[in-house]
Amino acid sequence: MRPYVDEELCTTCGACEEVCPADPNVFVIEDKSKVVHPEACIECGACVEACPTEAITLKE
């Protein structure tokens, strides 16, 4: 599984990048949050939990 960001909902607050424990970080905040290292995801769900706009889902 890996995170997907709904860019309509993303406000670029940076919560996902901040809480992501993976190395390298799964997210980079561009004009919206981008999943740049999906392969690094450890499926902890911290980003889903932290996202204040419910923009992130973990899916295959």
Next chain:
Amino acid sequence: MSMFCYQCEQSSKGTGCTAFGVCGKDPETAALQDLLIYGVKGLAMYAHRARQLGVADHDIDVCTIEVLFTTVTNVNFDAARIAEIAHSLAGMRDKAKALYEQAYQAKHGTMPEPLGGPAAWTPAETQDGLVAQAQQIGIEAARAKFGDDVTALQELILYGLKGVAAYADHAYVLGQEDDNVYAFFHEALDFLTRTTYTLDELVGMTLKVGEVNLTVMAMLDAANTGTYGHPVPTKVRVTPVNGKAILVSGHDLKDLQLLLEQTEGLGINIYTHGEMLPAHGYPELKKYAHLAGNYGGAWQDQRKEFDAFPGAILMTTNCIQKPKETYQGRIFTTGLVAWPDVVHIGAEKDFTPVIEAAQAAEGFTEDTEAQSIIVGFGHNTVLGVAPVVIDAVKSGAIRHFFLIGGCDGAKPGRNYYTEFAEQVPQDCVILTLACGKYRFNKLDFGEIGGIPRLLDIGQCNDAYSAIKIAVALAEAFGVGVNDLPLSLILSWYEQKAVCILLTLLHLGIKNIRLGPSLPAFVTPAILQVLVDNFNIMPIGTAEEDLACILSPKVA
């Protein structure tokens, strides 16, 4: 670590941010901001009592508005800096305490009972310790104690005060102050430390915040127009020109003026961003030839636009968002704005680092096709042509006025305001102010008998101008403001919009349409009070709302 904040329009899930702020505020920063509010209430308990005994202190007054302004959305995201402010705030509280105790002793010959609650707060030494203290005093603690309705009104008062503080600080920077205003801040913050309330007391204080904000917006208007002249209609280029560049965002005209002075003759063009756009209309600012134009849109687009801007960026006031690495080295903050690891220009206002960053950056390498918009329709300009406007209304050339204004934001639902402006019929005039205008201010609306159909009144605080215009029109027609062919279609995001809304309610303005969503902190019971007294309503769709407003009224 968790947080709870519901002070802005983007509150998570419409109820409040609990894991991380939608604005980008992390839980630690949120906690420390809660602690600042707790601390400034304690300071106010002493300052209010001291003033009742006839003594006040200017440093305490200024500290009060600066602390409140620091906690406004999108102003200060730097936890370490906020922790420092907490410590200096406690020192200022001690000063207020001593002031009160001396005055009390001089009058009564004895020492007063020490005050408890926030007045007795001793800040923890470390940042972690401060965060731990904050965990005990947030909004959730208030909800448990007072219930949701009382907490909602307490927070409504507090958020209004934060907005007023921002405007009071802008006015103070330009030398405009009023002791009665400072006295009110302390009275109102002290009020928020009480343990029991009646609903009437809470509603009364809420509307009083709106009343005082009208005074403060008038002070700021006097400060801006007194220093820089009355805005005049001015064409503003919205496409860049060849050359090195600095972009200035926020609301502080003085920062812009100082930067214009310091960059004169250096071959650097200065561009306004966001709420700085109305600066182009002020005679004492537009006289600088290197004030080249306006760049970009409202605050929520900054990560894309600052990335693409080939120069330095200066953030005054809000709204700053988390900088991208690509421009972290060429963005600067000043005043009360702060971001961790972003260079801050201090009170001496030496903008050398900004200028050097602009010179090191590539700058724009070619002129782009000239496009422009018109700004500068403050109360002086609009009322200067009042007879023309009044005749146009009487002849039927102008059927209705719409004030479409307020904050912009990231939510998809904010398209409503663009759609609304586009669908306003040709025989109606649109007044606008604040950054919500970027949803439609580059569209061509044309004119009615020489009067532009889109009149840009200015920044959010220029709501004062809009109020002056509305009151003058009402007088000219011999009716109340609510009877004018004028509808208010407002968008809100942060606390300055809250205090403006309270001012409109204080003035008895009814039928306001508010969006894109209603405040998360307002409970159904409180909303009902607002609906019953002011017929305030949420926005619907542009089509429905326009049809409803313009349908012939049944007598």
